[in-house]
Amino acid sequence: MDTWMRFMSSDGEVVFGRVEGGYLHEYESLDQPVPTGAVLSTRALTPLAPCAPGKIVALWNNFHALAAKLDKPVPAHPLFLLKPAGSVIGSGEPIRRPLSYAGKIVYEGELGIVIGRRCRDASAEEAAESIFGYTLVNDVTAADLLNENPHFPQWCRAKGFDTFCCMGPAIVSGFNWRAARLVTTLDGVERQNYPLADMVFSPAEQVRLISQDITLEPGDVIACGTSIGVGSIKDGATVTITIDGIGTLSNTLTVACEVAI
Amino acid sequence: MDTWMRFMSSDGEVVFGRVEGGYLHEYESLDQPVPTGAVLSTRALTPLAPCAPGKIVALWNNFHALAAKLDKPVPAHPLFLLKPAGSVIGSGEPIRRPLSYAGKIVYEGELGIVIGRRCRDASAEEAAESIFGYTLVNDVTAADLLNENPHFPQWCRAKGFDTFCCMGPAIVSGFNWRAARLVTTLDGVERQNYPLADMVFSPAEQVRLISQDITLEPGDVIACGTSIGVGSIKDGATVTITIDGIGTLSNTLTVACEVAI
Numbered sequence: 001m002d003t004w005m006r007f008m009s010s011d012g013e014v015v016f017g018r019v020e021g022g023y024l025h026e027y028e029s030l031d032q033p034v035p036t037g038a039v040l041s042t043r044a045l046t047p048l049a050p051c052a053p054g055k056i057v058a059l060w061n062n063f064h065a066l067a068a069k070l071d072k073p074v075p076a077h078p079l080f081l082l083k084p085a086g087s088v089i090g091s092g093e094p095i096r097r098p099l100s101y102a103g104k105i106v107y108e109g110e111l112g113i114v115i116g117r118r119c120r121d122a123s124a125e126e127a128a129e130s131i132f133g134y135t136l137v138n139d140v141t142a143a144d145l146l147n148e149n150p151h152f153p154q155w156c157r158a159k160g161f162d163t164f165c166c167m168g169p170a171i172v173s174g175f176n177w178r179a180a181r182l183v184t185t186l187d188g189v190e191r192q193n194y195p196l197a198d199m200v201f202s203p204a205e206q207v208r209l210i211s212q213d214i215t216l217e218p219g220d221v222i223a224c225g226t227s228i229g230v231g232s233i234k235d236g237a238t239v240t241i242t243i244d245g246i247g248t249l250s251n252t253l254t255v256a257c258e259v260a261i
Numbered sequence: 262m263d264t265w266m267r268f269m270s271s272d273g274e275v276v277f278g279r280v281e282g283g284y285l286h287e288y289e290s291l292d293q294p295v296p297t298g299a300v301l302s303t304r305a306l307t308p309l310a311p312c313a314p315g316k317i318v319a320l321w322n323n324f325h326a327l328a329a330k331l332d333k334p335v336p337a338h339p340l341f342l343l344k345p346a347g348s349v350i351g352s353g354e355p356i357r358r359p360l361s362y363a364g365k366i367v368y369e370g371e372l373g374i375v376i377g378r379r380c381r382d383a384s385a386e387e388a389a390e391s392i393f394g395y396t397l398v399n400d401v402t403a404a405d406l407l408n409e410n411p412h413f414p415q416w417c418r419a420k421g422f423d424t425f426c427c428m429g430p431a432i433v434s435g436f437n438w439r440a441a442r443l444v445t446t447l448d449g450v451e452r453q454n455y456p457l458a459d460m461v462f463s464p465a466e467q468v469r470l471i472s473q474d475i476t477l478e479p480g481d482v483i484a485c486g487t488s489i490g491v492g493s494i495k496d497g498a499t500v501t502i503t504i505d506g507i508g509t510l511s512n513t514l515t516v517a518c519e520v521a522i
Contacts (some may be wrong), residue, residue, distance in 0.1 A: 054345075054346055055316075066416065079410055079415065081343075081416075082421065085315055086478070098474070149336055149340055155417075157475075160475050161474060212359065215346055217347070224509050251309055
């Protein structure tokens, strides 16, 4: 297992690499994982989301426990929407309540798959090999918008707002997701605690099937869907998502006037 | 009115600029419209989609005539989905039938708004000023997938396949969309012919309202939705979309074995 992070350096450069013992061993990029030779103390660096996806593919109904609770059959192909690149923030950055929206905002703790190489109509083997590693995602939703219009469910709008894709703190390669649990807390109180092994489509199977629909590019992220325990976030509340071995993703919901733009 | 295009040069460079009398007057980029001084004959250049959007926001139910035909009320806010960057092709490039899909593929002729500057929570004036110009979009859909799963309409999947966002041939700035009609033909037979003035949300109003949801970036495209006359494309058939003053976008649906990858 290796841990990969992305940072802003004090001179405004974005650096990416492998983190070990408080040091960043810089690499060219996620799709060109070649060391540059530079080694930087992480204390002088500001963490960013661990990659900059061109697109985020977010799954719906991908856990047996949630499907059972919602009384929905498990799907035959991954059901997904797209979240835009501009929705991504890293751990510690604020989730901003949209100026135009006063309704319920909901967290969803999810495993994120980070794509390492271009992937289209992949075989099972190619799909598995195209996974660079795993991260954590809080797939935030403006829940009242989802079915505001009875003729058109607004998945992309409700989940696409700026700051509504929290991601991080790191990407871990070689991670054994089958043995892991995801835990979500809201202001320190546990709200989700589910085994990743309950997934309907495994990560490699998601990549294989989604690559039949959309070419996946290096840095793209698939948010694997959530399980039971989803709930709303009050303004000022903090959501943390933890998978042992990957780390903890922590973000606080703020109203616009609290945030310097 | 100025006409803007993007090309591949014979040495593999991408060039963008203003086209006049068979010559490309090169500009730095769409968001930095500063002339480089280079002037190139367009005869030596291969046309590309006129911009490379990070995301495509595609509207549903934005024409009064189509809303009336579908017996749906017009919406209070633009209803949209996202098409990924990888779905974009230019005029003359083939629409590829997905290997995994044998069903109905549908054309939708649409006006495309090209964003020229970053735009978030825009005023009406800022929204109007952030429009760089207008292009044509064929918003292609794998129609049988849309409601394949009764619990989750698959808008992003059905409209997100590679090559399913045909765009071009040019971007025209200063274009008076209010006076224009959009005409779609299928193998030379007219199938759509509708006035753009029938739009529910005008382009500037679309930009203003969508910028409350998602930050729009330079080069992003909003596909304004289609009107009546949508229909299916048989393998081998050619769809052309024309707006006088912008040009004609032409694409042929091909099956995978016909296309060199």
